[in-house]
Amino acid sequence: MGHYSVFSLVKNAMTGHRNWQRAWRSPDPKPKYDVIIVGGGGHGLATAYYLAKEHGITNVAVIEKGWLGGGNVGRNTTIVRSNYMLPANTRFYEWSMKLWEGLSQDLNYNVMFSSRGVLNLAHTPAQIDAYARRGNSMRLQGVDAELLDRDQVARMVPGLDVSEAARFPVIGGLCQPRGGTARHDAVAWGYARGASDRGVDIIEQCETTGFLFDDQGRVSGVKTTRGDIRAAKVGVAVAGNTSNVLRTAGVERLPIESHVLQAFVSEPLKPLIDTVVTFGAGHLYISQSDKGGLVFGGDIDGYNSYAQRGNLPIVEHVAAMAVAMFPNLSRLRLLRHWGGIMDMSMDGSPIITTGPLEGLYLNAGWCYGGFKATPASGWCFAWTIAKDQPHALNADFTLERFHQGRTIDERGAGPQPRLH
Amino acid sequence: MRIPCPTCGERDVGEFTYGGDATVARPAMDETDPAVWNRFVYDRENPRGAHLEFWQHTGGCRAWIKLQRNVLTHEVGASELVGPWSKPSEKDAQTKRQEPVE
Amino acid sequence: MSSLVYALAETARPGIYGASRAEGPGLEVTELRPVTMLQLDAWPDTKETLEAILGDQLKLEVPVTPGQANVSPEGTLMVIAPGRYLLVSDSGDITRSLSENIAVEIGVLTDLSHARAGIRISGRNAADVLLKGVAIDLDIRSFPSGSVAQSSFHHVGLTLHRKDETTFDLFVFRGFAVSFWKALTDAALEYGYEVTSPA
Amino acid sequence: MSGYRLKSGGLVDRSKRLNFTFDGKRYGGFAGDTLASALLANGVSLFGRSFKYHRPRGVYSAGPEEPNALVTLRNAGRSEPNTKATVVELYEGLEAHSQNRWPNLQYDLLSINQIGGPMLVAGFYYKTFMGPTRKAWMLYEHFIRKAAGLGAASKEADPDRYEKSNLFCDVLVVGAGPAGLAAALAAGRAGARVVLADENAQAGGALLGEKEETIDSLPAQDWVAQSLAELAALPDVSIMPRTTVYGYYDHNVLGAVERVADHFATPNAHQARQKHWTIRCASVVLATGAIERPIVFDGNDKPGVMLADSARRFALRQGIAVGRKVVVFTNNDSAYRSAVDLKDAGVEIAAIVDPRGDLSSPLKGAVQTRGIRLLTAHVVTGAKGGNALKTVEIAPFNPESQTVGESREWIAADSLAVSGGWTPTIHLASQAGGKPVFNAEIASFVPGEALQNWRAAGACKGDLALKDCLSAGANAGALAAKDAGFASGTTPAFDVTLPAHAGSGGSLYPLWEVTRPKGPKGKKFVDLQHDVTAQDVRLAQCEGFESVEHLKRYTTLGMAADQGKTSNVNGLALMAAALERSIPEVGTTRFRPPYTPVALGALAGRETGFHISPVRRTPMHDLHVKAGADMLTAGQWMRPQVYRKSGEDVFDAYVREARRVREGVGMVDVSTLGKIDVQGPDAQEFLNRVYSNGFKTLAVGKARYGLMLREDGCLFDDGTTWRLGETRYLMTTTTANAAGVLSHLEFLLATVWPEMRVQVTSVTEQWAGIAVAGPKSRALLQSVIEDLDLSNEGVPFMGVCPATLDDIPVLVARLSFSGELAYEVYAGSNYGAALWEKLMLAGEAYDLVPYGTEALGTLRIEKGHVAGPELDGRTTARDLGLGGMTSRKKHYIGRPLMEREALNEDNRQRLVGVISSNGTPLRAGSHLVEGKTAEQPGRSLGHVSSTTYSPAIDKFIALALLEGGWEENKDRRLFAADPLRGGHDPVEVVSPCFFDKDGSRMHV
């Protein structure tokens, strides 16, 4: 793999850009690996990367049923933050944030991590209290957070309707200055390139259809549309498709439902919104991509779905919220909207664990917040697979916690996936 | 998406609130084994296809219904009322019902 | 009674508003102030019994299917769900006489007289205005006179009763009445509308 | 200067002159012009600058597929960036500006990007900008963002209005070209309710302005007029011009936007600018036509290069010659019509360049009789010019070997009309779930299998011949009507005559890219709007971005505002070539709504701004407002926070209010509490199952506080339930959970205990509620209630009795949230205002204060009563010191999982009282820590949930959740840490009840 830099660009420009190497190799699957990761999304690729980089395990295959990065990593609104309240979440997402901060350099791939700040708006004193609780929790764990008043919010986000006549007047907000966005596709490609370069085989257009078991009943590989592939350990990181993949291993039920979340992008505009702004009361979050499109999203459609497309009520609601928050957006046009299938867990927090079967490892339950988790998720999952036990950072993200009553319920919504 | 309400006919999805998987069997009230309750509360098949689910017509007649819906294609099948009115009386059966699309 | 203050007392001010049309305003909007609104619920095996009592007391034929209403001098009876009826009446005594006749074994009565605000809209654009919020096919062939629907408009739940081709009675939650009125009349601006004194 | 207005022809009204400006310069046009046609008529050829390289760009098409001619329309709050000049109808006073250029359109400094061009290839930014420091990206990003984007958004609010409505029909026909018209006629004649929508101002589609072809012996235009007249006469057909159907959603729900007033300077009073239609129909006919495709060659983006049929449309519709000397470059017959029609209109056609060696003789004849130079077996290899096209380079071509000859010729031309074939407009069909299928004959994709009830007809389906469009349209319309239940008669046959130069549809020679064997390798654009070149496509392939979806994301091909309408097929053809695979093997990227971009305002409609969510008002709302209360949002409700007197701030006001309650009497509007009528023979048993505490022994005329758990054993809600009769209860819930509790109860009755005879109905709106609290509450109420003895005997604690207050029938319940002697007085909502006023009046003698939610909070915190901040969805009854209310004797919702070990560990965070030790106000959201200093606070042991100044004990107090609970911690010195707001103050941990622990005050 050639090193990327401005010099490599100049050099290749002179030869008509005909000598670039593939970003990642495209090998045929070998019959056997040390580790197979099912799912070529952000988490699967990051896991492979860190297995190789941190644990020296390079005889690894990442198996992707479609094209790499075609899942949620390629369809999310790219918000990166670690502004969580519950300690298990805060420390995990903060580790992710730290990894984000050096990711482009680490990968030698510009993932355009832009720490432009993430601002959550508050509309009632009760919301301020709740944000204070969360922000203080962050600060006590060494994470940056600021509580802003209305004027500070107005200065930070010009164009935002902060008038008192608004239906839900803005009275302040919780800001995480280090939060921001990253270029979603680049994250997948960068990890793929990094992993491939370290020896990981990335196998696209290869769907797992079942699992192989050894005499002891341990998972010993996967059946795929490109034949059986053996491995001592199989990690599953298939986001919205978790239930289906595990079903083929005989795990019939999980504390997960698949729901559709939509995302939206406007026509490209000159810089207009410089921060990530979220309006929790109205279920809206908005930022502007470097290309100029306003990228925004709202609540999930609210019903189980594997369709990767949503319906009009959310489209209309999200537009209405966007225009209410920013009355100057009204004439701007929606360019495209799409959906992704999320693995909504029963408490809204993820699962990174050994099991539920011998030889199997599970990474799931990311709901609509797993993009920001990509580095830490891969890092922790790699650790868990390599050492057969969780790292302290993911020790709480077990599968047993639901039955035990040790849920990590940031929203307090209880076992109702559609409410997390 | 349009959802057939056995009472009101076909209505927009926005009038309904999702109530989750209707195949999970609720333990009897006197069941005391937490494992049984845990499975009921937390564990879902989450199939990628035919699904039987609860919806409430909160923006209409408030009925809880069971709906057959393919969660991959969003195709909607039959719906029926749940609860005391689930079995329509003779009289009701004769009257016009919205035929759910198959 | 002087102590009664209806939800739209301050809001539904008579006058002509919105676009002026040569043909006159496209619709008329009136606050309704029925004396009694009563929800009646039968048990599955007492539906016929309750219907008989209702028919008898209200001197009307109880419609068989949800989604229909019948009107008599005693009031309007709407069937809004299986075994569930909504009675709107100008009689103040009807609640007592019905409750005397309906034992809990037959059904229950819930007084909603204060829980809803009533609005009548009529005129050539009445359906056009409603369609801006209600996702129900209001074509007279699909939703003939006498039809009843429960739906929502501008996120406010409403019960809709079509009296005739161009007249609809609406009942909404009282607390939302002002917001609903504003949304409804705002939707009517392009046709012009006249507000008349409460009925 | 190249384009000009022809002496005659077109559908414009030459008697109606309209003035407009572009970049501040004044121009004139005619009614019926688009902004693009009017500018062309004025000889303007430079419309804008491209996205990345800032190359000069002109008009490329005459429709919604336009990639180049994007302008910012209107100004201030009405300005609309990225507007396609080709779809803007001209109106008097129109103002437009070019975009993405600085300082001006002619001389754009960023066109320097063209020099860096070789480096600015697809994805270059992934490979650089990573140093020297980790944070350096933030600086690069700043400049990249500025350079990117196209138009600039207004900073002002949009003054216009948007409407939304619902539309129901049997058959929706999208597109009013020949296929759509025929479909609408067939469906309409069958009696179906038909809606015919077309994005253009006039129906007719490709037939607009068409004179030479005839349908059933009528000139095409007249046939259109006749068809429209017939449709208009059918009672159940509506024709919707200027209406774009942009999205096809589940179950035949489609979104459409009608541009009601975009063709005016401003909408009329009360008129919407645009109207959004949600269309629900039984079946759909997609007759959306086809879009012409470019061919990729060096300089194919020069202003003056455009689609051949668009050049013709400008002539036929607006009477415009797009240039003075036009070269036509085509690989199929359709562009011959452009050449001939332009020639007949008096425009010089310098040559027709066609890679095909052979042409049908009528076609050849039509060209030759007009003396047009015909260069078969030739291709255009390049176009040159600065801000306008100057010359076109051609070379011989061998269609068999697909090779370009070396000899070159330069032809002077100011316009190059290109046709690479036609791409069916399959967007809606694909959105609806039909996977596109490749049709080799037209070298493009056509709609796949229909998964919903729709059918495609006409050019949209790949039928390019008019006769086929008509019959397919009629057929589709009839079948659609049949699906909706309307039998139709026989579908008509159409008799069509075409001019000789119309050629035949099926003789396309697939030609995607022309490459000079030798000579300069200039930029060849595939995606004009995003500046994606043929080289970029090959670069993507070389780097392994081979899947079409990777190609798209890596190069941004098809991701611009035109969503690749003119570029996608070329892009995948080039990728297929690079991979040496077939085009269908490469496939298309996924189609998504909207078909063309939709204003957010139109999607929002009127339900935005203040109307985002309705306001819920209590019956006393207006009185609170009149009394000057600060109103606060609580969900949808508005509630008085405090009734401030002049000079008071919120603190002063709530302290005064709370103090008055403890000393005298106060009253608060509690109408927002959820109220549910629970009735039926089994109501008692039902309540006993849904509450964690016993309800079997509740007597008629008494109330009881109850706890409701979620299935997982955590607390869900609390409230009092009043037994009003043998089988009738009034349940109250918290304001926030009212809807959730009702649904929960309904769910249980429907699914778990359908045999129970219980009815639950929300009566929240039926009752106005006022809590009258304080030592003098009894006296005050007794002064206005005559028919009820309010003494301890008459209405004991938790007693509920009917009474009359003046003429108002009320329910009086002796309940206390404040810990004082207190009553809740309920009356029908329409009495609420009078009730409040009467109490206010009678209260004068008792110095009654109205109090708001703030004082309500003070009073309950003093008493240690939990509310929303404590019932946060993670706490259990035991956590909140309410373990005693969880029965061990019965089965109830939530019990089995509540008993799980983890929910009962002693070190869980549990409710405590907290007192500020140093008199500093406590703030909700602070955390309790052990560390003595703000610098070293240590770990969070819990958090402060509700705070107040307590007038009763003259201290700043709070409720908090703390590991281990209060007894464990009562001797510990803890600190309330508030790093966010800069506080770190010592606190004392106490029992959560601060005042009147034995409750004697409320039992008097």
Ligand SMILES: Cc1cc2nc3c(=O)[nH]c(=O)nc-3n(C[C@H](O)[C@H](O)[C@H](O)COP(=O)(O)OP(=O)(O)OC[C@H]3O[C@@H](n4cnc5c(N)ncnc54)[C@H](O)[C@@H]3O)c2cc1C
């Ligand atoms: C609209 C939307 C907005 C979002 N916004 C944000 C946000 O702003 N911030 C944030 O942090 N998170 C966000 N998320 C969530 C985030 O995108 C996901 O949580 C995260 O990407 C999931 O991890 P992943 O990248 O590994 O998943 P994916 O990219 O979905 O990867 C899973 C992969 O597994 C593959 N796969 C599935 N089954 C098989 C099989 N049988 N065999 C082989 N391969 C298989 C899939 O094809 C897929 O490529 C959003 C999600 C959506 C849909």
Ligand SMILES: NC(=O)c1ccc[n+]([C@@H]2O[C@H](COP(=O)([O-])OP(=O)(O)OC[C@H]3O[C@@H](n4cnc5c(N)ncnc54)[C@H](O)[C@@H]3O)[C@@H](O)[C@H]2O)c1
């Ligand atoms: N000879 C050729 O090669 C050739 C090629 C293409 C077209 N044609 C001719 O073009 C005509 C095609 O007829 P047709 O009826 O199929 O198509 P059409 O192009 O005449 O009509 C389609 C109409 O649909 C509108 N439309 C497209 N998408 C829309 C949407 N989402 N919402 C609203 N409106 C939308 C278009 O603006 C257009 O007015 C025939 O006359 C055919 O001969 C010929």
Ligand SMILES: Cc1cc2nc3c(=O)[nH]c(=O)nc-3n(C[C@H](O)[C@H](O)[C@H](O)COP(=O)(O)O)c2cc1C
């Ligand atoms: C952050 C972000 C920005 C996007 N910006 C654009 C854009 O500018 N133009 C565009 O056409 N699509 C854009 N997309 C959407 C993609 O085209 C695509 O719809 C999305 O990745 C989902 O894939 P699918 O539509 O192929 O299923 C963007 C997506 C994301 C996640």
Ligand SMILES: [Zn+2]
């Ligand atoms: Zn219903």
